[in-house]
Structure formats: C-alpha cells, structure tokens
Amino acid sequence: MKRLSFLCFALVLGVAACGPTPRQKQPELADLYERAPRGPLPGGVRPTGYDIDLTIDPSKARFGGTVTIDVEFDQPADGFWLHGQGLEIRSLRVSGGLLSDEKATWRDVLNSGVAWINFPRRVNPGSVRVAIDYTAPFDANLAGLFKVEEQGESYALAKSESIQARRFMPGFDEPKFKAPFDTTLTVRVDDLAIANTPVEREEILEDEGLKRITFKQTRPLPTYLLSFAVGPFDEVDGPPLAPNAVRDVSIPLTGYTRAGKGNEISYALMMTEPMIAFFERELGVPYPYEKLDIIAAPQWLSGATELAAAITYRESRILYGPSSGPAARRALLNIHSHEIAHMWFGDLVTPPWWDDLWLKEAFSSWATGIVLSDLEPDGGYELDSVADSVDAMSLDSLASARAVREPITLNEDIRNAYDSITYDKGLAVIAMVDSYFGAETFRPALGRYIERFEDGVADSPDFFEIIAQETNEPDLTTAFRSFVEQSGLPVIDTRLQCREDQTPEVSLSQSRYQPLGSPIEESRRWTVPFCMIAASGETRERVCTMMSDQQTTLSFDGFETCPDWIMPNAAGAGYWRFTLPEAQWALLAVNFASLEPGEAMVAIDSARASFQAGGLSLPTLMAITNAGALHAERQVVEEAVRTYSDLYRAASGDEAARTGIAAEITRVFRPRLAAIGDSELERDQIIASRLEAFLARSGNDEELRSEFARAANAYVGLPVRGEVRPLTSDDFSTALAIGLQEGGEPFLEAMIVSLSEIDDPTFEQSVAYAIGQNNDPALLPVILDLSMSGKLGTRETYSVMYGQMRQTETQVGAWRWLQSNYPEFVTRIPGQRPRSTPRMAAELCTPAAISELDALFEEYGDLAPGYERALAEARESIQLCIALEAERGDEVRRYFAGLAPSETAPASSN
Numbered sequence: 001m002k003r004l005s006f007l008c009f010a011l012v013l014g015v016a017a018c019g020p021t022p023r024q025k026q027p028e029l030a031d032l033y034e035r036a037p038r039g040p041l042p043g044g045v046r047p048t049g050y051d052i053d054l055t056i057d058p059s060k061a062r063f064g065g066t067v068t069i070d071v072e073f074d075q076p077a078d079g080f081w082l083h084g085q086g087l088e089i090r091s092l093r094v095s096g097g098l099l100s101d102e103k104a105t106w107r108d109v110l111n112s113g114v115a116w117i118n119f120p121r122r123v124n125p126g127s128v129r130v131a132i133d134y135t136a137p138f139d140a141n142l143a144g145l146f147k148v149e150e151q152g153e154s155y156a157l158a159k160s161e162s163i164q165a166r167r168f169m170p171g172f173d174e175p176k177f178k179a180p181f182d183t184t185l186t187v188r189v190d191d192l193a194i195a196n197t198p199v200e201r202e203e204i205l206e207d208e209g210l211k212r213i214t215f216k217q218t219r220p221l222p223t224y225l226l227s228f229a230v231g232p233f234d235e236v237d238g239p240p241l242a243p244n245a246v247r248d249v250s251i252p253l254t255g256y257t258r259a260g261k262g263n264e265i266s267y268a269l270m271m272t273e274p275m276i277a278f279f280e281r282e283l284g285v286p287y288p289y290e291k292l293d294i295i296a297a298p299q300w301l302s303g304a305t306e307l308a309a310a311i312t313y314r315e316s317r318i319l320y321g322p323s324s325g326p327a328a329r330r331a332l333l334n335i336h337s338h339e340i341a342h343m344w345f346g347d348l349v350t351p352p353w354w355d356d357l358w359l360k361e362a363f364s365s366w367a368t369g370i371v372l373s374d375l376e377p378d379g380g381y382e383l384d385s386v387a388d389s390v391d392a393m394s395l396d397s398l399a400s401a402r403a404v405r406e407p408i409t410l411n412e413d414i415r416n417a418y419d420s421i422t423y424d425k426g427l428a429v430i431a432m433v434d435s436y437f438g439a440e441t442f443r444p445a446l447g448r449y450i451e452r453f454e455d456g457v458a459d460s461p462d463f464f465e466i467i468a469q470e471t472n473e474p475d476l477t478t479a480f481r482s483f484v485e486q487s488g489l490p491v492i493d494t495r496l497q498c499r500e501d502q503t504p505e506v507s508l509s510q511s512r513y514q515p516l517g518s519p520i521e522e523s524r525r526w527t528v529p530f531c532m533i534a535a536s537g538e539t540r541e542r543v544c545t546m547m548s549d550q551q552t553t554l555s556f557d558g559f560e561t562c563p564d565w566i567m568p569n570a571a572g573a574g575y576w577r578f579t580l581p582e583a584q585w586a587l588l589a590v591n592f593a594s595l596e597p598g599e600a601m602v603a604i605d606s607a608r609a610s611f612q613a614g615g616l617s618l619p620t621l622m623a624i625t626n627a628g629a630l631h632a633e634r635q636v637v638e639e640a641v642r643t644y645s646d647l648y649r650a651a652s653g654d655e656a657a658r659t660g661i662a663a664e665i666t667r668v669f670r671p672r673l674a675a676i677g678d679s680e681l682e683r684d685q686i687i688a689s690r691l692e693a694f695l696a697r698s699g700n701d702e703e704l705r706s707e708f709a710r711a712a713n714a715y716v717g718l719p720v721r722g723e724v725r726p727l728t729s730d731d732f733s734t735a736l737a738i739g740l741q742e743g744g745e746p747f748l749e750a751m752i753v754s755l756s757e758i759d760d761p762t763f764e765q766s767v768a769y770a771i772g773q774n775n776d777p778a779l780l781p782v783i784l785d786l787s788m789s790g791k792l793g794t795r796e797t798y799s800v801m802y803g804q805m806r807q808t809e810t811q812v813g814a815w816r817w818l819q820s821n822y823p824e825f826v827t828r829i830p831g832q833r834p835r836s837t838p839r840m841a842a843e844l845c846t847p848a849a850i851s852e853l854d855a856l857f858e859e860y861g862d863l864a865p866g867y868e869r870a871l872a873e874a875r876e877s878i879q880l881c882i883a884l885e886a887e888r889g890d891e892v893r894r895y896f897a898g899l900a901p902s903e904t905a906p907a908s909s910n
Contacts, residue, residue, distance in 0.1 A: 517883020772803015
C-alpha cells in the first residue's frame, strides 16, 4: 500500500513537471538597473532571425508595427536583455518551449537603450519566438528612423549605425548578432520604399491609399546595417553590374534621389561597376548581395553609411550637378569607393564589437586610395592617403589619444571610436605594411580572410591569425599589432655618420613623439618597418630594416662617400615622424625638389612637429615649408599651407606680426597661383581654388576678397554691377564666408532667403559653414538666434557654433553663450553630437578656459553621454597651446613682424 502511494505521488510530480511552470514575479527596476549590461549583452542568448512589419508614412509624426524575433538560449532563462530606445510597447507575446503565445513584459532599464524582456515563466534551452508590437516617433535629430522635409516633400530614412537601430526597432543592436531579416513595409501608394533586398511582392491596399511591400530575406546582417528609406524618390536605373571572372550573375544597380534630382546621380552610378570589379578581382570574392542601391538622402548626419546593398549618402556628397567642381568630383569618388569597399569590409565580414571598428573603417579607407589609383593612375590618390596619415598624427600626438584597437566597455563610448585614429591611423598602418612587405604578399591574404569569415564576424586576433598563416611573415603581424594596439606615434631621431674610408651609416633612435607641454611620461617602443632614402647627385638608395629595438644602425653600402642628403621616410609610406640635426634639415630644404611627393609631405609635417616639440628653428621650418609651396602636387602645397595656418594663430595676436605673415603668405603663394594660369588640369584647378581661398582668408588679399564677395552677392541675389567670376561648388564656402564677412547682416539675410530659391545641396551645406565664419562680434547674437531657430537644421546648428568658436573675433562671445545655454543647445543638435561638444573649446588657449570647460561638463555632463574622451582631448589641446605660446609665441611674432612692410613694421625690426 505504501509503495502504491509512493508511485502515485511520483506520477503526480512527473505530470506537474511536464505542465506549465509557475509564473514568475516581475523583477524590481532597481535590481534590473544594477544587473543591466553597460556594454556588450551577456552571452548565451542570440537572435536567429527577424521578421519586421512596419507602417511608415513620413507625413505622420509616428510609425509603428511588429518586430518578431527568433531567440536562441543556451541556458534556462527567466527573460533576456536586448535593445530598444524610445519605443512605446503596445503588446509583447512569446511562444516556444512551454510558452504558447503568452504575454511577456518589457522594461526600459538604461538610457543607452538597454531593456529587459521578462517571461511569464522560466524557459528551457532552445528557441523562443518573441513578437513585439510598438510605435515610436520619428526622430527629430537625424538618428534612428528620422523624417525630413525637403522642397515640400516628406521622406523617412533609417540611420542605423552604430547603435541607432534600437531607436526604431527592438533587437540585439550589436554587430556580432548577425541574422537574416524578413521585411515588410506598408507605405503611401505614391511613395517608394527601399530596403536591403529586392522587392519580392507588392500589394495595393484598396481604399486606404497604402501599399504593402514585402522584401526578400537578407543574408545574415547586424542591425546597424539595416536600411529603410521611404518617400517620393526619383528612381534611376544604372548600368547593371555585368558578370565577370569572379561573379557569374548580373547585379541590378539603382540610384535614388529626392524628387527632381535624379539626373545628378548618374555620375556615381557610372563609376560604380569599375569599383566593384576592382574589389572582386583583388579579393577573389564576388559582390555579396542581390542588388546595389545608391541612395542620396535629403539629409544625413554623416557623409555616408554602408547600409548593406543600400548605401546611403548625404546628397551633397554623392550628387554631381551643373555647379559641381573638380574637388567635388574627387570627393565623390573617395566616399563612394570607401562605402563600396565596406560591402566586404564590415558588411560581409563584421567586427563582433566596436573595439575592432578599424577592421572595417581603416580597411575601407585604405582601399579608397588603392581602387582610385587603379582607375585613375595619374590622379595622385595615394597622396591623399599620406595626407590622411598626417592628419591622424595630429590627434595621435596627444597623451589622451586612443589606440586603433582599444577596449570599449560602455555603450556611451562607442561613437568615440569613429575618429581619425580609427580611420586615418588605421589606413596609414595598413599602407605602411602593404608598402614594406609588398602588395603581392599582403593583398591576397585579405581575400582569404574575407572568404574564411564571410557572413560572420571576425576580431583582430582572427585577422592577425589568418594574415600570419597566409603571408608566412611573422614580422608583418608583429608590426601590425605594434601600431594597432598602442596609442601614440614614434619619432625617429636620425643622425648621419660619415667617417673617412668607412661606409656611411645612420644611427636611429625611436621614442614617443611629445610636443611642448605634453603630459606624456611613459616610453614606448614599436616594431617599425623602417625605410629611408640617401642620395648623392643622381644616385638614390633605399635602405630598410625592421626596427624593433630602441636604437639601431643602418649602413649605406651603395655610397663610398657621404650622401648629399637623407630622407628618413621613403615615399612617405611610414607612420612615424623623424628628427634631424639642423644642418641635415637645411640640406633637405636645399634638395627638396628631389623628394618624391609623399616624402615632401611628411618632411613638412616632421619639420612642423619638431618645431612644436621645441626642436627645429623657425627659419629652417619656413625654408622647408616654402620649398613645399613650390611643389607641383596639390597635397604638398596644402601641407605648406597648414604650416602657415598653424603659425597664424600665434602671429595674429600682434598687429605687425599679423601684417607680416599676411605679406609672407602673399609673397610665397601668389607666384604659385600665378604659375597655374588657365591650366585645365584638374590638379591645377583644385590647387588654384585652395590657394585663392587661403590668400583671400589668411593673406587678406583685397583683390581676391572683392572678387569672392561680388560673386557671392550675385549668387544670393544682391545687386552687383559688371561681370562677376563664376562659382562652382569648390568655391561656395569661401565665397559665401567672405560675402558674409564683407556684407554683414544684409548679406546674411539675403543668403538665408536664397536657401529657399537655390535647390543645391552643396550650396545649402556651404551656407552653414559661411555663417560659422562670421568675424563680427556685433553679429554674433543674430547668428546664434538663427542657428537655434531650427531654420537651418540640427546639423547646421552644430556647424555654426563650431565655426564661431574658431573665429578669433567671436570666440570669447560664443564661448560665453555656450556656457550659459548649453542645456538648450544640446537639444538642437544631432543625437550623436553632444558627446563631441567639448571639442568646440579645443582652440581656446588660457588656463581659465580649462577650468571653465571642466566646470561646464561637471554640471552638464549627463546631457552628453560619452563626453569624457572629447573633454580629455580638448583639455590637452588647450594645455599644448598654452605651452607652445609660452615657449615659442614671441619667436613667431618677432619673425613675422620682421617681414611686415616697412610702414607697419616696428623700428626694432629695421
């Protein structure tokens, strides 16, 4: 009898175990807040597929629908973490395991968009389907799914990267969570709808004025690559991407612009197939998607975003119209090739987290120069890459600079990885390795890396492992990691040693570059793939070594006597700066015409950096710089311009010095401009445009200022007598800025009116820049009111304030206003911009400014999540300015005061 009772009891327990589990309590919000992930989501939970069904009408204030996610669990779970920000959840149902279409609970936990879904009962390992019905407002600041109005039409676009998808849909908003998406959009009958895949079917909803569009399922994608674009777009068929030796199918190519702009996307469409074919040939991997759309967005926060198979651009960056100049054409090719490279680097193979952002951004930046050099061999695109490298060195000179690959632990810090270190230093390191080891060694390995991880994710260790296996070059990986995994840049002290009857040698010593006033203390060592040049007469010898020690010596076996000059960065391909004894610098200046263009660029940069570190004398720096001003290549001339621009800041505080530097700018660069004449070469036309802008702005060239002002007046509809110079998009910013500086408030009013009359996206962008260049303190209040009024747009509000903080005459007033109005200001700028606002103060140059900056963000830091890095960089920039001014400011002013015309020069300079 007892045994029978026991069996009955056991049977009851067994049945209970197979039945519904008890309902769980709702967790306390305080407990969820403590447990919530501030960075990556916990492991053991992943999406395996999404079904998105949304209704998007850009004429409305809100959108909504249902997102269904198939979620896989490795362990029993009470619920799971995911992302969603600003979503109004109407219902949440779960099915799978022991749950059968039951109600679950959504809890918003962190302001960064981390949420918790609580199951009604605990689930076992396996899959669960979660259906979330919700609505949300269209974003007002160009993030997430936002709406814009342009020329009376309404458009909606999704800006998903980097963590903006959570603003318009619930999901696992991290790059490692790649899954296929099934998408259905219900839109107005007259609107077009664009997504990542081709349309599978379309159904008109009778009597509703709507249509329901179902798209084909995507390949596995992360949420940051999702694309939705809805509105009355012009649709332009481009030439299909023809089959080739790597790909055996044709790919449809389509351009989309806002209404009336369709003809201006033709050039980008025409240039697309050669770029695609290049990457397919070089990587041996076919273009991975079923179509390719090129979308010109009426407004877009960044220049472009590599949304998979539906690349979206700010229209001013991709449209090429009647007013477009030669610099605009090159800029279009640069950004277009960068985004196309992303179809492999980032889209097909994705970094699992944002600390490996360089694997997509640096490689796409590097690939830009490679593909364009192939398409236009005489275009000098490799020099653009050297210029980008020099740009990165400026930021990398700070003690607060981040490494290319640096841990990111907080959602709020993710966007800080989108900087010159990731893009330009990453590019420079890749180019350095490619140059040292040879394209035939490095590039084939990239294709194997793509093949190995396609449709998946790969981090830096994965990349280094594959590259090491494929190249069988251990030093390649060591050098790569040396530059990628630590911040800062090496400066290589180079000293030529020539002894009688002995082979000439050069002693090399590496250390971390450190400008005057830098808080850098630690010493660092890199594995440097070092190459340099020694030359005598027509003899030019390249000598290389893998420099892993702090000091080493190189021999010039090809020389029996001492070389005439040495250049410690062959072809300018290395990511380092160098120093030389003053006499060697002087020899380099004398022989400057013998340098290759890349060498000339890095020579100017290293000379400028040596001066800023307290080493090189100012006269020798100017000898190097002025030699660069004579160079045929635009990028070298622009490096010379940069030196004068840097020195202008110190000189502008003294009337005689300011007059002297303006006179010297005219003396050096006017003949260079005159030498170009009426050249029809694109290179010369771009140099001419840049020099005219520099001469008019910093050289205060009255003739050029008058020409630009008259042209600007005519363009915005103000009366002008006589003929005026024609303006292209390359001239808009300069002409409008000078027009405002010369014409004041009447010109400002006319320029604002012209915005509604001139339908040109580059002109619109230039207007915001020009307003930011106002140099009249009396006009500052009018400009600030205008920028905050919403008439110019959120991106333009930021641009105007940024510009006014960099004008000497308006800087103090703009800074005072920003301190008093910061809370309101951050609500009027794009959602990704508040974290960068400390950088607005980076050109202040007083100890008081540091204290004021600290106080501002101590009070309002919560309004700018992730501001800490920008604050550190801005504080350090101010400190370096103070130190440089204290150490060399008087030297700069004396030097240029001595060059002032005699009627303005002080007696002591005669």
